[in-house]
Amino acid sequence: MDSGSKLAPKAKRCLTANFSAMPWYLYLAFKQLFPTGRAASFFAWISIIGVALGVAILIVFASVMNGLGDRIRSKVSETFGHAHVFTGSIIYDYEELLTTLRGHPEVIAATPYTTGMLMMQYGNRPAFPKIMGLNPWEENQVVPLEDYIIQGGLEEFDDQRVVVSMGVAQQLKVSIGDLINLYSPLMLEQLKRDEVPLPMELTVCGIFESGFNDVDNNTIIVTRRTMQELYGLEDGIHGIMLLIDDPDNVFQFARGLEQELGGNFQTLTWMEANENLLFLLQFEKTIMLFLLFVILIIAGFCISAILIVTALQKTREIGLLHAMGGRTRQLAAIFCLDGMLVSMGGCVVGTVLAFALIGSRGALIKGMLYATGQGDAFTEHYPLPITDLPVSYEAGDFALIFLFCLFIGGVAGLYPAWRAARMKPSDAIRAE
Amino acid sequence: MTENNAILEARGLSKTFATPTKPVQVLDEANVALAYGESLSIRGESGAGKTTLLYLLSVLENPDSGELFWAGENALMKPADWRARQRATFMGFVFQAYYLMPELSAVENVLLARRLVGKVRKEDRLRAEALLERVGLADRAKQIPSKLSGGEKQRVAVARALMNQPPLILADEPTGNLDERTGEHIMELLLTLCREEDMSLILVTHNPVFARQTDRCLMLHNGRFENA
Known part of the structure; x- marks a missing residue:
């Protein structure tokens, strides 16, 4: 007798027994x-x-x-990182902070960043994208920028080049190799001093699409040094992006890190930053x-x-x-x-x-x-x-x-x- | 408490139904007693209150007044749960229209009486099968009621009534829906089984021939009993 036919009477007995005990x-x-x-x-x-x-x-x-x-949540956390450490003003001499964060047992990656808004022009078409200063060739990257590139590449990305999001590229109708002009808020200060500001001219070397509309619609990425120059930051940064090993406990991590760092340091999690969404x-x-x-x-x-x-x-x-x-x-x-x-x-x-x-x-x-x-x-x-x-x-x-x-x-x-x-x-x- | 030899005793049972025109008194101070192992038939015209009496004796219907004793216990003074438990173990019913569960097979219908009392054991299954064999339905045990004839259904109903070996069987016109020959078989079967299992029987019937086969016969007339 095979196992199936052995099981059949047993199953029948079980069923009968269950019926017997049933109210x-x-x-x-x-x-x-x-x-x-x-x-x-x-x-x-x-x-x-x-x-x-x-x-x-x-x-x-x-x-x-x-x-x-x-x-969507994964894209948000991927493009934002799990948390940002910042003070609300420019952070100079951030190397020690960066070393501390990279040595933190819960931190997988830490990347310094600069961010802001500016005016961008290609031909007679203007745009007002969000700009980020990142050095994607450095180790310990939080944002996998290379994975998002859909045209061009990061091989030639340097202080004279810019990577634009798909939305910006479509809006301005720019493609790889085009020259664009950037006007930063720092230029307004120059105007106040009766100086004639000259726009920064950069070449588009890549177009990216992350899958998160907020980023894809209106973002450009330049090197950290270019951004520092545009915003007059000298060697300062706006903050450090972090990836941690337990994103589910990011709130506890963030509050703990704030206490560890002390001073003016604040930690903003990706959930807090995108609370509305x-x-x-x-x-x-x-x-x-x-x-x-x-x-x-x-x-x-x-x-x-x-x-x-x-x-x-x-x-x-x-x-x-x-x-x-x-x-x-x-x-x-x-x-x-x-x-x-x-x-x-x-x-x-x-x-x-x-x-x-x-x-x-x-x-x-x-x-x-x-x-x-x-x-x-x-x-x-x-x-x-x-x-x-x-x-x-x-x-x-x-x-x-x-x-x-x-x-x-x-x-x-x-x-x-x-x-x-x-x-x-x-x-x-x-x-x- | 009542006399020890009465399995069932009713004293002064009265019942009046309200109708749109006037109240109709179906039972008027009726007294009835049944000894252990005795069979009693109740006859009467249609509408005389025979079925109502059966429902009052089993407290499926509450009397307006009177006393009722089941094996010496005052049934009307007991809680509804106690009466329900007693109906499952103390008495078995056979109805004119069989009332089998259409979704259960013949043997499952017989076993249902046991299920209402508790867990079904192997010996209960054996008894159900033996009862079906006794009523001549051993080969029809797995048939559902719609596949059975009227006589077969009533035989299943008789087996179901006997399943828990209750000391009292209440049969309401058990042959009413059957032809004469089948009815005779069913009556013979019911009386024989009650005797074999030493059960008391109250049989409500129109048929004087069947009534004569019981130990005692009462006529119900104008809500009162007369000896037949």
């Missing part, structure tokens, strides 16, 4: 859904499919929102989930309606169960349990369906775009391959969906349960 009202609730001689009742099929669709949609939505959120991401997911939960509530109404009809159809059986010794609360429990069993079935089927949908999301999106004729627009605005729609599973989402589903199932059974419970046994038995 009779749970047994009848189960049998009402899965009667002897049939896979499932019509009521069970319809209700389970209804709940499963709701659960599947919720899981798919939550997972895709998590995936997109995680990708992160709040909006979470808020959007919460609101959409809340709206989608309505689907489960509708499924609950369907379950309730079907259970009410079932309770009416089973009036005489309810009377019989009274006569056989069933108590009122046990009879009521049959219908509540029916609702919960349907919900549990719906959760299981819905989860399988959700994983199937998520697994074939590439094909589904392609089909949907083909059907709606929006393929080109999608490709233009969505920077990643269609099959690369990110998903991420969170146990909390699953727990919330399952618990809500069970709750709805139980509540759906309450009214039919109440009807069954208030039936007078003698009237129930006499019912036509």
Whole structure:
């Protein structure tokens, strides 16, 4: 005998044993859904499919929102670093600070940076991008700039060259090798002194795209020395970007580092710096989930309606169960349990369906775009391959969906349960 | 407490139903007592209150007045949970319309009586199968009620009533939906099994032939008993 055929009688015995130990009202609730001689009742099929669709949609939505959120968060932390150390003014003689930070047990990388706003001009087209001064050839880089380059490269990046984001390049219509002019706020000081400021002329050597719109729309990167010259910083910097080994505990790290460094040093985490964006991401997911939960509530109404009809159809059986010794609360429990069993079935089927949908999301999106004729627009605005729609599973989402589903199932059974419970046994038995 | 030899005793049971036109008194100070192992038939015209009496005796319906004793215990003074427990173990019902659970097989319907008392053990399964064999349905044990004939359904219902070996069986027109020949078989089966298992029986019936087969027969007329 193979192992499969050995297991079959054992499984049957287990099932029988479980039925034997089951309270009779749970047994009848189960049998009402899965009667002897049939896979499932019509009521069970319809209700389970209804709940499963709701659960599947919720899981798919939550997972895709998590995936997109995680990708955005990862891009934000990638382009910002996990934390910035700064004083609010220019930091001179930062070498000692940099050595301290690089020697910190929790710090993986530390990069000095300078940042600001300026005016940029190409031909007669102006722009006002955010500018960062970084030396990407140095070790210990926080921002993986090289990975973001989509045109040109960093091989020739020096004090006479600039790397622009995709958004800036499109806005000014610049390409690799073009000369651009930069006007810094320092030039206003020169104007006040009746001096004639001359713009700094730099050559575009690279165009980058990080995947984070805030950075990609309006950022240019020059060397730290160029930035120091533009802003008159001498050898000063604005701060130091940090990567740490435990980003989940960045708040504790930041507060601890502030105490360790003392003085005027402040630490800003990527979450604090992008608080609004992160709040909006979470808020959007919460609101959409809340709206989608309505689907489960509708499924609950369907379950309730079907259970009410079932309770009416089973009036005489309810009377019989009274006569056989069933108590009122046990009879009521049959219908509540029916609702919960349907919900549990719906959760299981819905989860399988959700994983199937998520697994074939590439094909589904392609089909949907083909059907709606929006393929080109999608490709233009969505920077990643269609099959690369990110998903991420969170146990909390699953727990919330399952618990809500069970709750709805139980509540759906309450009214039919109440009807069954208030039936007078003698009237129930006499019912036509 | 009542006399020790009465498994069931009702004293002065009265019941009046409100109707849109006027109140209808179905039972008027009815007295009935049943000894252990005794069989009693109750006859009467349609609407005489026979079924109501059965429901009052099992407290599926509450009487307006009177006293009711189950094996000497005043059933009307006990909590509803106690009565429910007693209905599961102390009495078995056989109804005219069988009332089998449509989603359960014949043997599962018989075992349902045991489930209401507690965990189903292996010996309970054996007893259910033996009862079905005794009523001639050994080969139909796994059939669902919709696949059974009326006579077969009633035989399953009889087996179910006997499952917990209750000392008292209440049968309400058990042959009412059956043809004469099948009805005779069912009655014979019910009476024989009750005797074999030493159970008391209250049989509500129209049929004088069946009524004569019990130890005692009462006529219900105008809410009161008359000896038949």
